[in-house]
Amino acid sequence: MNEWMEKALKLAVTNVREGGHPFGAVLVKDGEAIAEGVNELHIKPDVSAHAELVAIRKAQEHLRTTDLSDCTLYASGEPCPMCLTAAYFAGIKEIHFAQTVEEASRAGLSLSGKVYEELTKPKDSREINFIHEPVQNSDLDAMDLYSRKTSESE
Numbered sequence: 610m611n612e613w614m615e616k617a618l619k620l621a622v623t624n625v626r627e628g629g630h631p632f633g634a635v636l637v638k639d640g641e642a643i644a645e646g647v648n649e650l651h652i653k654p655d656v657s658a659h660a661e662l663v664a665i666r667k668a669q670e671h672l673r674t675t676d677l678s679d680c681t682l683y684a685s686g687e688p689c690p691m692c693l694t695a696a697y698f699a700g701i702k703e704i705h706f707a708q709t710v711e712e713a714s715r716a717g718l719s720l721s722g723k724v725y726e727e728l729t730k731p732k733d734s735r736e737i738n739f740i741h742e743p744v745q746n747s748d749l750d751a752m753d754l755y756s757r758k759t760s761e762s763e
């Protein structure tokens with residue numbers, strides 16, 4: 610185990626001692642930690658306050674870019690679908706994790722595993738009702754507006 614994973618795990622252990630969930634994350638660029646985070650759900654009512662997302666937010670603010678393609682994410686726990694998605698959006702190409710979604714479930718934190726399972730189901734079979742309401746008024750077609758605006762600027 611390298612020093613960054615050890616750091617992520619130490620963050621997770623400290624977070625549990627402080628009343629939080631067992632998750633810590635470190636983002637590394639060019640051999641240096643540029644951001645770290647812990648799960649902050651015990652501090653504030655924010656479902657996006659997962660360790661990985663906290664670290665991604667800090668790194669993007671620090672580097673003043675959404676592009677983290679040259680960063681490696683070290684997460685004490687296997688990222689949940691939300692954090693994995695954020696990693697995709699940030700262009701992160703490598704994620705190291707120590708503890709699995711299954712281990713989290715055994716510790717009483719089963720939502721991540723459940724959402725991974727939900728995402729494998731067809732849209733109409735998911736627990737959240739997913740209702741498509743197509744745009745009927747062209748004045749409300751933000752996609753078309755965006756498409757025209759970006760093609761004008763090229």
Ligand SMILES: [Zn+2]
Nearest residue numbers: 659689691692
């Ligand atoms: Zn997460």
